[in-house]
Amino acid sequence: MTGRTPILTVRGLSVRFLMPGGRRIAAVTDAHFDAAAGECLALIGESGCGKSVLASALLGLLPANAQAAGEAHIGDLDLLAADERTLARAVRGRLIGLIPQSPAAHLTPVRTVRSHLEETVTALTGARGRAAVRSAAEAAAERAAFPSGHLDRFPHELSGGMAQRAATALALVGDAPLLLADEPTTGLDRDLVEHTVDELRRHVDTGRRALLMITHDLAAAERIADRVAVMYAGRVVEVTDAESFFGASGPRHPYSRGLLQALPDRAFSPIPGTPPELGDLPAGCAFAPRCERATDACTVLPPPTDGIACHHPHVPEDLRA
């Protein structure tokens, strides 16, 4: 953890979906983490573990049948307690810039990139008058390295990488202190993934922004992240430095270790079993049925201590001696 003051502070965030027939889906449970200026926090986990729901909760974009509890502060503002008016006028675009999962689908198909940028510039900045808006939009495109020759193209005329840059340009317009990237690299090829995360990193390295990147792409996370938060079955089970997570000592939670070992340049072996249903979680540790270290102690929920929620975490070599 750095000594910098956090931009985003999440404490005890939980999200429940109420389903027909009284079923409750525990999508996110008791999440705690911070993200500081100049820092990239990667939130990783298998698909369906609640990562994107967490992002929606921060933006106040949960569907009507969801209930959020806990606190998520940016400055003095509690995002979870804010009303729709505050979220619309002060949060989305201004405090949190969203870089969506599939940018080409996120852009309006019948409008050009320039039209998107000019609308966003008018809504979020003080630029007024055609010439001022036009030049501000061009400046915004340049900040995300979007080529000015492509500004008059429609979303379907853009390649995946270009659409990604257009979306990033839009997210940067409001100069928000927190960038929220939801699976920004899914479906892109490896060169484009590296290029995309390097550009995201560049926007964080100005020192004024924090980046929360939600991803299941561990290689992308390794390239960009300062810290890593691992989510399993709706809970953040481990928060640690990226260096130790991807380095020689490795992560400490058995689930994190299993995820890393599934990579093709490591053991390439899957974690046995499948993730539990979020509507039917066991009382204790949700990972216990798939865990080789599980014992009777695991029928009780492990409290998060020292950034890790596990009864039997791996102990680094130097501590064991």
Next chain:
Amino acid sequence: MLELHDITAGYDGGTPVVRNATLTLAAGESLGLLGPSGCGKSTLARVAALLHRPDTGTVTLDGEPVRGWRYRAPRVQRTALGIVFQQPRLSADPRLRLTDLIAEPLRATGRRDEIRQRLSGLAPAVGLTPDLLDRRPHEVSDGQLQRACLARALVLRPRWLICDEMTAMLDASTAAALVGAVEEYRAATGAGLLAVGHDHRLLDRWCDRTVHWNDITTAEVRA
């Protein structure tokens, strides 16, 4: 042998996206085809899967030249190939329960009496539990749906598997599990594999050999 010789293919008479591509797989061999997005590798995979008729060039499947594509291909050739696509959501009928999704090729070829016996073996092999088999696609995750799509590709016991970016949408653990399931099937049946993708680390680990798009085709002309 699966041989693609001098294939040129495109869409609606426009500029070809694949030009003069040549690729040969020995029986039981696994070959990884690497290329950046948009290079035409998926089109070539569709040609190899008899799903897209090339403009010119020949495909030879186990010594027999291919003369028809899609529904014009003889059943004996169509059923020798299993294919898994990149996006499970787009390649699964949203109305079918996973059981029916997997059993569809058996129904289509008049072998419905084998459904029960074949599914009982396949479902655990791809990591699907009985309660998942009863659900429809919107009730399962991408990873679970892709497991069903793999089972559908294996249900007719094809001699050749074509996996077009099978794991691109999946997390590391699910990807490793699916690759493991493919390799178990190949070890048991000796089937050949054409795996198309952009991740050289994955394909190097998975396949006997890998080739790069530029090495099998003369030019890729994209405006």
